[in-house]
Amino acid sequence: MKVYKGIGVSPGIAIGKVYVYSHKYVNARPEKISSVKAELKKFEAALKTSKRQIKKLSAKISRHLKKEDSKIIAIQMHFLEDEVFVEKVTRAINGGKSAVESVREVLQEYEEMLLKSEDEYFKDRSLDIKDVGYRIISNILGIKNELEFIDKDVILVANDLTPSDTALLDKSKVLGIVTDSGGLTSHTAILARALGIPAIIGLKDFSLNVREGDEVIIDSENATVILNPDDTTKAYYLGKKQEYEDRKKEILALKDIKAITRDGVSVTIDANIGAPEEVTKAIEYGAEGIGLFRTEFLYINRFELPSEEEQFEAYSYVVKAMKGKPVVIRTFDIGGDKDFPYLGLKKESNPYLGMRGLRFSLANIPMFITQLKAILRASAYGPVSILFPMVSDVKEVIKSKDILQQVKDELIQERRDFDKDVKIGIMIEVPSTALTVENFIGIADFFSIGTNDLTQYTLAVDRSNENVADYYIPLHPSVIKLIGMVQEVAKKNGKKLSLCGELAAFKEGIPVLLKQGIRVYSMSPASIPEVKKYIREITLEGKNIPDGFHQGEVDGGL
Incomplete structure (x- = not known):
């Protein structure tokens, strides 16, 4: 064993x-060329077959996946229809190489380009390149999966x-x-x-x-x-x-219960989502609202920026689906571990400490304005709040609110409906912001503590680096102290405070956070029923902290 x-x-x-x-065919030896014309025909036929197969596969996948994830296959179709890719393979074949060798050579070039990216998401996308290559070569050689x-x-x-x-x-x-x-x-x-x-x-x-x-x-x-x-x-x-299996059935049956401790403390449990279609899971698992809509994931699996109309459709879809329950939409948190090549971002030696979150938005104001317009328009369909990520300075928030006011004025001129009193919040992920949170009282309506990044920055530990994983301690005294400080200021000034990230659904963390006074949590939808059940078995005096909680699906530090 x-x-x-x-x-x-x-x-x-x-x-x-x-x-x-x-x-199996990775090591298969390609046949010797009989003629360039024959090899070109093999490639063209394999290309047509591959397109046909991917269309069929797309229909099958879409039955299992949310819309955003089903775009996985769209990326592959893009390569098959890419004129540059086809031209490169054709040129290699005309140069005397076999169809198999030519496809391998060109796809390897694409794959190496993606693997050079420092972003894990785009490194993972290199599998798309392999997949396209495997499919075309299989069709050339007549091999079935x-x-x-x-x-x-x-x-x-x-x-x-x-x-x-x-x-x-x-x-x-x-x-x-x-x-x-x-x-x-x-x-x-x-x-x-x-x-x-x-x-x-x-x-x-x-x-x-x-x-x-x-x-x-x-x-x-x-x-x-x-x-x-x-x-x-x-x-x-x-x-x-x-x-x-038994616990899974039992927990799902309790998804609509209220999260109230044994001594009567009521807790609100919201959901984190990264795509419009995930709102279905949030509702299914009993979310009381959307505490964090990560909008940057609308930019994934694309080759251009989403338009105002596309964003409006995505945001309004979620707001309508929640039927009057609150929806917090975070402006895009691009940068750090979330890079999108088509944006042409500059390489940074330490992207986590560079142009990310609100810093990026303020450096790309046309993009920011487009997003703010789409969010405000969606606010006409239900209670929407706007959340700014990675705030590190009061001036950033003031400038962002000025831009927001300009957008509101534009919408009024366009005679568009929107909530003119939409609430503005800031994410507290940077220790300096947590330490000076009282400075934000007059300019923010609410606070949301992002524990994943707050822990990372407080402990100087890259949360995606497996080599220092043992140093990433969500319940480190310094992190808990910062959370407590923020909670005290929020309570004293009547500001709503929520907490999102892995710690919100962490067994050992919930009793600690409850004692700190945190009463609103946002987490992955799948974690909600079990967290509700666990909270109902807790007394804040700590005399009854159950052992049966199993951490649900966490957010993977996104």
């Missing part, structure tokens, strides 16, 4: 036999899985997924969650250390994979799996 640690990206426990998957033919219960183990690979999976046969590579924003993570398949990624060379038929246990909650467990361990996890 051997235990491995990775990154748990899709919740659950799975037990089964290993099925090792690899792209073996994942289509899995006909027994398995734990799928691979070096990596492309979007097409994952979309081919039969949920009833694939019990779990383990991959050597991938990140929190990888397609394996997105699709595994959408399909409800337990998954752990980032195990480096795990696929090289297992054989077909080995037995594996996946414990996603603890990010643990157990290879060839002994009988005692297997029996324990069979029981734990049943407990997990």
